[in-house]
Amino acid sequence: MTSDIFLQFCAAGVTYGVIYGVVAIGFTIIYNTTGIINFAQGEFLMLGGMTAVSLHRHLPLPLAIAAAVALTMVAGALIEVLFIRWLHRPSVLRMIMITIGVSILVREVALHVWDEKSHALPHFTGDAVSAVALGGAKVSPQVFWVIGVCGAMVLLLGFFFRATPLGRQMRACALNRDAARLCGINARNMVTLSFVLSAGMGALAGCVVSPITFVQYDSGTALAIKGFTAAILGGLGSTAGGAAGGLVLGLLESFSVWWLPAAYKDAVAIALMLGVLFVRPSGILGSAEAARLREH
DSSP: OOHHHHHHHHHHHHHHHHHHHHHHHHHHHHHHHHSOOOTTHHHHHHHHHHHHHHHTTTSOHHHHHHHHHHHHHHHHHHHIIIIITTOSSOOHHHHHHHHHHHHHHHHHHHHHHSOSSOBOOOOSSSOTTOOEEETTEEEOHHHHHHHHHHHHHHHHHHHHHHHSHHHHHHHHHHHOHHHHHHTTOOHHHHHHHHHHHHHHHHHHHHHHHHHHHOBOTTHHHHHHHHHHHHHHHHOTTOHHHHHHHHHHHHHHHHHHHHHSOGGGTTHHHHHHHHHHHHHOTTTTTOOHHHHHHHHO
């Protein structure tokens, strides 16, 4: 492997890795606040990208993206209110079935609202053939948008949880919901906010990656699997672990095409997830409590 090819694989791996990391963090936000593993998380990226493509026919690109993110956040809140809020201490299996059902419902609605074709937003800088020399590799300018926007989201999310009253209230609910209620925190609103935040992050990530990967009604399913794998790898419940797990998964997928047929690239995520669950259920930075929950 030459240095040029190595850098090209690294660029591709980091690009996809930050997307998987954002999806993993979306899983983590909802899991920490509610104990729910939201398998509809990937649909937020699909909704953001598809909505932005439709709105861009009538609005400038920045306004179309902002409106798509806002609408997807509303969709996230509606999913929580309609399908999650009314449940009282549901079993893990029941929650998995409900979120999978929501994912299928959103996918079918998207198929009827749009179509089965792939869509994409225009490149934010340059066009589809533009490239920036990075060492010996040629990288699309959109890659820098993906890395920059997703990296900024992760940093801002960390600041939100550490330095804002709402963020501290969400952390309190994650640590002990009953104690948070006794302190006057509205736990139900915090749960809704967790869905809104994860939907907004997913929608924005779907918009910035759309010019590279394209988006269609069923693209959220694969992203949900990859994001969940990244969350398991990094440690379900750990925001930093989810981001790290996404990068590791993205790089492994990118370099796997060097020794495996490209058709097996998606199998890397499944094999990695199974391996982590067998060898280290807590993940890289996960808690022992999360590991025990997964064992049950």
